Amino acid sequence: MKRKWALLMAGVMAFGMAMTGSAAEAETNTDLSGTLEVWGWTTDPEYQIEAFEKAYPNVTVNYTMIGTDYDTKMQTIVDNRTEGPDVFYADVKTVKNYIESDAWETLTDDPYNIDVSDSEDYTVKLGSDSDGNVKALSYQATPGGFWYKRDLAKKYLGTDDPDEISEMLSTTEGMLDVAEKLKEGSNGETHMFASYKDLWQFANYGMRSVAWVDGNKFQMDDYIPEFFDLAKTVRDNDYDAKIDTWSEAWYASCADDSVFGYAEPTWGLQYVIQTGAPDSEGNWGIASMPAAYFNGGSYLGVYQESQNKELAAEYVKFVCTNKDFLTQYANDKGDYTSLKSVNKEIADSGYEESWCAGQNTFKFFSDQMDKINTDIVTKYDDTIGNLMLNNVDLYLNGQLDKDAAIAQFKDDVASNYRRLDVE
Incomplete structure (x- = not known):
């Protein structure tokens, strides 16, 4: 897609990002190592996993894509607290089921302490329980x-x-x-x-x-x-x-x-x-x-029964809060992200969506964000x-x-x- 990214890409260069293929190679971290099991129902995580493995070259992520019975299988695993993935995804229509089932770790508490101050407020709210504990995060906001x-x-x-x-x-x-x-x-x-x-x-x-x-x-x-x-x-x-x-x-x-x-x-x-x-x-x-x-959106969290929780939390943190990655994700996919700063920079950069004859779709969606009701x-x-x-x-x-x-x-x-x- 031909988009005008002059100001944005200047910012990207300042972040020190390296663009390789379809995913961003953020600054590498060789301190962490291990293997993660991630489950979902679409091909979307494949892009995220590619970028994560480049940023964490000593980590291998095994992705399992389950078909139409994904939520039935996942809910059964959660309800019985049986062995499953380290990280699993949920659609917005089921995210509250898993939260009420206490399926995920609290991401903003010790030892994970994920900073969600830059995340779009409604995505944090939807991923939180009734006491405000953040259980799941998203990499996208989805105003319509x-x-x-x-x-x-x-x-x-x-x-x-x-x-x-x-x-x-x-x-x-x-x-x-x-x-x-x-x-x-x-x-x-x-x-x-x-x-x-x-x-x-x-x-x-x-x-x-x-x-x-x-x-x-x-x-x-x-x-x-x-x-x-x-x-x-x-x-x-x-x-x-x-x-x-x-x-x-x-x-x-x-x-x-x-x-x-x-x-x-x-x-x-x-x-x-x-x-x-x-x-x-x-x-x-x-x-x-x-x-x-708004409509839709994918959320992910760290499964309570995971034996690899800190590494799993690092994956969630990268996919949902890493500014370098989400800037590149927006560049490659044209999708609106879950980070306020990324969305604002792109909207303010004079973004032009070629599929929409140059319309600044990021500005359009940013203008809708404050009006949506997720209560x-x-x-x-x-x-x-x-x-x-x-x-x-x-x-x-x-x-x-x-x-x-x-x-x-x-x-x-x-x-x-x-x-x-x-x-």
């Missing part, structure tokens, strides 16, 4: 926006400027107005969204204001009935292409004119757009939506959110009316979590 196709924006909206598109999408009504313009201008060929569920990507942590669960009590946010209405408006007006998220058709829609854009976080560029439309560099922009939100995150979010969407589907398909679908949603929550008080 609306990734749109510039050629379609010019053709049907008269502009592809991110600020102007953001203004159009600043309210729910404005967002629906844009959807109607796209529909009319394209004779129904271009849809605003791939699926109405794209709206849940931002509404989940953008429009809700209370957690699903408080103590043992289930709480349904006042916004939820509004979301049922919004979903029906989108579906009834043909504003979505009715494509399932993560399906082959969903990825393929990135490369044609059937879908205008996608509500995705920082990693949407790398894992959605570049995967689905590898020849579309320069045709994208990112705009804000009616509410700021409502719980370990129940993924399951309860999916139960709700299942009943939205029943409503949209005409199998249940709105009131019946909401009542069924509550019944489903009660069935899945019998200890919760569901009214």
Whole structure:
């Protein structure tokens, strides 16, 4: 990717980094040696391990990538305190499960004393228990926006400027107005969204204001009935292409004119757009939506039963707090990091994302950071959110009316979590 890094790379040179291949070779440390076992569910750690082994040449990291049953296997190991990895990763949707299971060491206490003062505040909060003990850290922060196709924006909206598109999408009504313009201008060929569920990507942590669960009590946010209405408006007006998220058709829609854009976080560029439309560099922009939100993020910590905890903590420290490494990671991957200083330096450097026609995506995400609300995150979010969407589907398909679908949603929550008080 062709990006302008004049100021940033000057800073990188000052750090004394050496760029070798796809990973940064930070100043080497030969004092530590040993072997680490690291577990995860994606290929992402491979980049991190390559950089870590270059910085710590006497350490070998064995990485085990587990498939779709990763969390089931990991939770079983944690619950039974059986032998497992030294370090393991968790998605934001499961990180609270492992924290409440006391699966990880406290990273900011002796003997590890990892400094998290430069880490984005919400990532530290999500990786901490109810007493504020930091159990897991992330290498990325994941604020979101609306990734749109510039050629379609010019053709049907008269502009592809991110600020102007953001203004159009600043309210729910404005967002629906844009959807109607796209529909009319394209004779129904271009849809605003791939699926109405794209709206849940931002509404989940953008429009809700209370957690699903408080103590043992289930709480349904006042916004939820509004979301049922919004979903029906989108579906009834043909504003979505009715494509399932993560399906082959969903990825393929990135490369044609059937879908205008996608509500995705920082990693949407790398894992959605570049995967689905590898020849579309320069045709994208990112705009804000009616509410700021975040989605996803990988966290990692030191397993309580590890026999190699201090070396494991050094790995977590390197991946999540090493400024040299995370600067190079941002350079190579275009991903927004978990370090405030790195994000600020890149945003202030005049960063230009070639996939977004030179838009400073780091500045965009930095502007969203202070607006996102992570206070409502719980370990129940993924399951309860999916139960709700299942009943939205029943409503949209005409199998249940709105009131019946909401009542069924509550019944489903009660069935899945019998200890919760569901009214």
